[in-house]
Amino acid sequence: MGTAKSAAPNLGDEQWSQLLTFSAGGEGERRQADGDPHSNILMIVSGSPGLMEAHLDKARTTR
Numbered sequence: 001m002g003t004a005k006s007a008a009p010n011l012g013d014e015q016w017s018q019l020l021t022f023s024a025g026g027e028g029e030r031r032q033a034d035g036d037p038h039s040n041i042l043m044i045v046s047g048s049p050g051l052m053e054a055h056l057d058k059a060r061t062t063r
Contacts, residue, residue, distance in 0.1 A: 014038060032056055 020031040031046045045059050
């Protein structure tokens with residue numbers, strides 16, 4: 001299991017983003033959380049690394 005800060009989408013002055021990576025028995029999963037306290041937005045996307053790479057940018061722009 002690992003965690004790292006990551007680049008947040010441009011949501012405001014106090015935006016934040018965190019990437020969590022899990023691995024067990026050869027299977028991996030990633031969880032990306034983006035937040036902006038001023039607009040009360042918290043987005044959590046979870047899935048396999050391949051799905052995250054394919055869909056994270058779209059999820060960030062459609063909220």
